[in-house]
Amino acid sequence: xxxxTQIPAALSVPEGENLVLNCSFTDSAIYNLQWFRQDxxxxxxxxxxxxxxxxxxxSGRLNASLDKSSxxxxxxxxxxxxxxxxxxxxxxxxxxxxxxxxxxxxxxVKA
Amino acid sequence: EAQVTQNPRYLITVTGKKLTVTCSQxxxxxxxxxxxxxxxxxxxxxxxxxxxxxxxxxxxxxxYKVSRKEKRNFPLILESPSPNQTSxxxxxxxLFRSSYNEQFFGPGTRLTxx
Numbered sequence: 001x002x003x004x005t006q007i008p009a010a011l012s013v014p015e016g017e018n019l020v021l022n023c024s025f026t027d028s029a030i031y032n033l034q035w036f037r038q039d040x041x042x043x044x045x046x047x048x049x050x051x052x053x054x055x056x057x058x059s060g061r062l063n064a065s066l067d068k069s070s071x072x073x074x075x076x077x078x079x080x081x082x083x084x085x086x087x088x089x090x091x092x093x094x095x096x097x098x099x100x101x102x103x104x105x106x107x108x109v110k111a
Numbered sequence: 112e113a114q115v116t117q118n119p120r121y122l123i124t125v126t127g128k129k130l131t132v133t134c135s136q137x138x139x140x141x142x143x144x145x146x147x148x149x150x151x152x153x154x155x156x157x158x159x160x161x162x163x164x165x166x167x168x169x170x171x172x173x174x175y176k177v178s179r180k181e182k183r184n185f186p187l188i189l190e191s192p193s194p195n196q197t198s199x200x201x202x203x204x205x206l207f208r209s210s211y212n213e214q215f216f217g218p219g220t221r222l223t224x225x
Contacts, residue, residue, distance in 0.1 A: 034213055044216040101154040
């Protein structure tokens with residue numbers, strides 16, 4: 001059964017810092033991996049989708065990489081801003097139709 | 112506007128009183144899914160549907176029912192709610208279940224069972 005771990009569980013950084021969020025998964029037979037953002041009490045917003053054949057995807061200040069063989073993905077946020085404060089979740093798309101989410105990384109960016 | 116909608120957004124009910132949370136998408140998506148989110152446990156999948164009349168259990172299906180009679184709708188039914196079903200519920204959809212299709216989420220339904 002797929003297990004997803006996100007490290008760190010929480011992170012507090014000053015504005016402007018570059019940071020890396022980590023996601024690891026035990027079953028490398030995935031067909032994609034999606035990163036989401038969730039604001040407190042709100043729904044999930046899709047940030048990036050990496051297909052299994054891709055190594056990385058970029059959107060603005062965000063860059064996500066995928067290393068299937070080692071079961072890892074990272075989300076890189078450049079020049080962090082207070083508006084980036086949220087919980088970030090990763091969800092590898094495993095064979096079949098189930099989705100397993102990581103517990104998330106709570107990010108706080110201080111102005 | 113392409114979206115996933117859920118109703119109601121907030122619901123307080125009592126133990127044993129049957130309820131339905133509706134989910135609708137306007138993107139002609141084949142795949143739909145329900146999740147619950149609890150502090151310390153994260154998001155867990157309840158049920159999913161690959162297409163009309165095709166549904167299957169996720170990781171935490173006990174106490175829930177679903178149906179998929181139309182492509183756009185995927186209601187979540189709690190026949191006899193209990194306090195341990197107090198949670199934040201999310202519906203999601205994607206075009207297909209494939210490498211290039213991302214999941215889109217609804218705004219959530221906060222359910223409290225007294």
